């Protein structure tokens with residue numbers, strides 16, 4: 012039969028000179044991959060060489076390794092609380108008493124090695140043990156409060172540059188990092204009484220009253236002062252991005268801002284409105300997320316209200332992209348009624364293009380119809396497998412990863428908080444390959460391409476360049492790795 016697509020093939024060869032070679036090497040690489048996949052060390056070698064595209068679910072402060080925070084405190088000889096291990100860089104912030112010592116003094120007293128080990132455990136989940144009397148999810152989430160002002164010290168750019176180098180080393184060419192909340196638009200105490208109104212309207216499911224109140228609050232939040240604050244914030248972000256020369260031929264970084272789901276409702280709304288207004292035109296700030304533990308009592312109480320807020324904002328700013336942590340839950344962590352609707356409300360009400368985690372999929376009401384809708388809408392699932400294993404105790408036996416895949420819901424493999432979890436992007440691919448033997452090399456390759464195709468990056472040209480680079484990198488990998496591997500192990 013005559014090839015019905017001669018022009019397309021010609022175009023592909025022109026666009027990607029390695030297209031034909033790459034196609035022909037895929038089956039051979041998959042055969043090799045199948046022989047390696049039961050051994051973690053062999054998989055480490057394989058995935059360390061494989062291009063991974065982007066990391067789309069990535070928290071800035073949680074992705075940086077504890078050693079970096081310790082270095083910052085040490086080089087500044089910061090103050091450290093000997094009981095809580097809180098770190099302060101300015102003595103005016105602290106009540107001087109014998110609990111506070113200089114970093115180097117305490118290091119001398121405890122010994123450098125012992126002190127380092129204590130701090131590594133404090134700033135990450137390293138050597139976590141249930142017998143310490145803290146749950147894995149509290150150990151994980153509390154780490155973020157422990158960074159304290161060390162996190163601010165990373166704003167000299169060293170944190171972003173560390174992430175960049177770490178990404179390049181792992182063949183990751185794009186990161187969309189959840190950077191911070193935007194420090195503009197905080198409402199005064201005069202508005203506090205409206206918290207109750209929001210909760211009452213939500214309880215009676217009165218969307219008209221809710222949206223009217225959202226609208227009047229929007230006008231108060233986006234006053235001239237706050238708009239100026241926003242403008243300056245975005246200008247600073249861009250200035251820093253350019254000063255650090257983050258984007259180059261090997262790597263591209265974009266930012267998401269986020270809203271904290273455990274704050275009083277009007278503060279959540281204020282953060283959200285400011286975030287949407289900021290992201291509507293900015294090219295570096297490409298999306299909005301919502302963070303903090305989904306099982307927190309306030310997050311649970313206000314979940315439906317938050318989804319209505321997102322629905323309202325999506326109407327006001329239709330071009331802004333949203334990804335939501337949803338269904339990062341497990342049986343027993345919350346009461347059954349809270350397991351049934353988080354993913355579907357994020358998809359259907361909030362209009363999230365991507366869902367972070369989605370671990371509790373199987374507990375959703377009418378789950379098959381939800382899967383159908385996700386499939387129709389091409390909702391993307393961001394898999395954070397190590398994070399789910401640690402926080403929720405997920406295993407390959409109860410994780411819905413393979414269901415998403417079988418249903419053809421686009422999947423991306425992400426790290427969540429590689430610094431806190433002391434993992435990396437290669438490790439995510441490795442663990443999934445070990446635990447889900449039905450996934451082929453082509454599936455993993457597709458996950459890498461998904462991470463660029465479903466990124467929130469703005470600008471057709473930027474995305475096109477990243478896709479071309481990924482294609483070139485795969486062509487090189489498929490030729491080079493096969494050749495090298497056979498030379499070393501099969502001759």
Ligand SMILES: [Zn+2]
Nearest residue numbers: 070336367427
């Ligand atoms: Zn996350």
